[in-house]
Amino acid sequence: MEKVEIAFYPGVERDGFRTHVFIKNAKGREGKVQAVILAAGLGTRLGLEEKAYPKGLLKVAGRELLLRHLILLSREGVEKFVLVVNPRNRKYFEEFLARYPEYRVILVENSHPERGNGYSLWCARLAVSGPFVLTMSDHLFEEAFVKRAVRGQGLILDRQGFYVDPVEATRVKVSEGRVVEIGKGLEPYDGFDTGFFVLAPEIFKAAERLVEIRQEISLSEIVQAARIPVTEVSGLFWTDVDTPEDLKQARKLLIRASVKGAGDGLISRTLNRRLSTRISPYLCGRITPNQATILSFLLGLLSAALAYFHTAFGGLLYQIHSVLDGVDGEIARAALMKSRFGGLLDSVLDRYVDFIFLSFLLLKLKPGGLLLAAGLLALLGTVMVSYTTERFKGAYGKDAYGIFPVLHYFPGKRDERIFLIFLFCLSGRPELLFPVLALLTHLKVLFTLTVFWRKRSELEEAQG
């Protein structure tokens, strides 16, 4: 009847592909070791149909949408991917896959893409056995979403649709934990279809019944017919890319979503992040996170030198540096390029910038006696605020601000300190800065140590 061609990509033997299902994977985790990604759509709305260039290969934050799927699902233990393409876009995917031989991908060709994405799923059946993750190549998910979604079952439902256009998004009606109806205009509805599913192979039985009686079948029809269960993953960023505007918007939202939970201080939350998340989308994909770190460092050094000659301008540039200092982390998370070394480098260079800026400010004042003592204390406190929480992370392996939100109540984080320094630079009385900063930072260290001390028994036990 229908023709299904299967191509085998690196590491997959023809006979072997049916055996790798829902077993412990190489990393020793129990997980869904296979994923089906539908990429046979015709991409009409993006103006790509002439060349049949697939939406899944469009780049957001410097990475193809498909590559994001491969990276994020691999991190969750998926070891085998089944990619359903159409005859016209197949060559693009083959080129793409040749560049990433580290992923085991089985290419399945759907010769009748006009029969809909339900039919694409049907085409994947021969390459799949056991439970599997199903998602769409033109969808974009933030890392935290994928992490939670793969642990769910059935349709992954977003009840809040925080990042979603409620008119465009596909709505889902749920009853007794199962899908009842799916559709765009649906009223009333319980949430949105995220395009991410965790399915049992029984789904193909439901698909078969529809394939036999109908020409065009959508995935929604299959899912609805199978009354699959629903798992809620709300409040996290996901989107599908249909238009060029979607693509731009996705990049911005991805950056914005990457900021959550970063443990920012007050000035970061109210000022710096609002600016940096507007800048990052333009840099993302153009420079690497480590390059952003170095650029921000150089700008910080420049601001210090400038402060020696013109305090107010130096202070202003220092505050600008503080805004740009958020960019490296934002593009690293958005582009899935976060690295431990990058974080370490950023921290170390931040300490250098802070110390050097304050040193130049102090040197300019030609300090002696009390002012010098206050200056030295301010320098010490500035480093120690960071040292104390970093040392905590080293000792307990956990983020101090994450465990003890109470630490936020006492100001003195980097963004807050820099803003304070900036204000003193503008004020024309920079010498007053040092005693204030000395007091603030050492009290913050004391406060932090006190919190650690009070909770030391709980912490020790939690570590076993």
Added chain:
Amino acid sequence: MEKVEIAFYPGVERDGFRTHVFIKNAKGREGKVQAVILAAGLGTRLGLEEKAYPKGLLKVAGRELLLRHLILLSREGVEKFVLVVNPRNRKYFEEFLARYPEYRVILVENSHPERGNGYSLWCARLAVSGPFVLTMSDHLFEEAFVKRAVRGQGLILDRQGFYVDPVEATRVKVSEGRVVEIGKGLEPYDGFDTGFFVLAPEIFKAAERLVEIRQEISLSEIVQAARIPVTEVSGLFWTDVDTPEDLKQARKLLIRASVKGAGDGLISRTLNRRLSTRISPYLCGRITPNQATILSFLLGLLSAALAYFHTAFGGLLYQIHSVLDGVDGEIARAALMKSRFGGLLDSVLDRYVDFIFLSFLLLKLKPGGLLLAAGLLALLGTVMVSYTTERFKGAYGKDAYGIFPVLHYFPGKRDERIFLIFLFCLSGRPELLFPVLALLTHLKVLFTLTVFWRKRSELEEAQG
């Protein structure tokens, strides 16, 4: 025949005690969940026999020998202890156990202690099922020994006997991985009997045959008759306590053994530790590690203040502080009181002392221009040497010096810096210190970052 009385201590129900064997324990680790500790000896050589005060309750480094067993074996997953006592010393153990209700201990009375420690083991049989750890209440093991020994099987053999008196220690002859002969004067021999065993219940069959035909039976005879396997754990500290001299010696050796692998710099290894390990035994059990940390901190501050008035004396006191700074860690490890908070506090206070000492030295010189700049750079570098490796630990959860021994090649650790400062203080030209220290410390930071950078891919992968 023989009378065996069993007393049940907190958390052990009479019917339940036979069921807890070699299963996954509460912490999810597979382990030997039960341990037998023999404590029915008569303690004749320590002059304790009149009061029948048991050797296992003598204190080393502020903790009873028995308590050390309970602590260390619990950390390795042992959840049930069987303690074999004699009728005369039983009351002491009951008092002791009442003070530590967190350990589940079954007290087994050996009414015939004169029949030997083999008979004591025999008495334990009713309270044991499945494999178990066996050890002696009057033995002392360092933490690393217990960690490795519980993973072995049979008799734990020390081939080197690094800390052992070869004349007094019990020797073992091994053939094909099994015990052939055990005895004091044995020649030739393969190693020493550490008094630590990991046994299967079959050992009681061998014991039974001996109990039936002999009055007095030693553990060695049973072990020899059963030809149990042998596991080597060499080079770590263990000892048995027979005489008052043993007790003193054990305390000293325990401190010395606690220093290994602490990642010391050159001056620490060649000078500071030689002194601190002679001081610690006198403080161990008298002050807590955190108290030692605070005292060392205060001494450091005093040395800084003194340096302002008399550079050479201040420098000398600073170096003395550097020696005493090792005491807190030594007594913490020896007394099994190591805590993450203690390590954190020590690190933070060290940074304060270093910065403040250098600041006082700098303030005294009434610096301006270049000297002040050099001084500020030296202050920054001093903190950053530590910051960089601590931040590494926070990022990767591993000790940088542990993973990259190459870091040791570049001097600049705290002990080395302090010694350098001490020398400059003596030299009468302390102003030369600052450029030297600035250069040294920043080069060390650069070197460290370079090592991290080169290995960043391996590190990222190792973290999964």
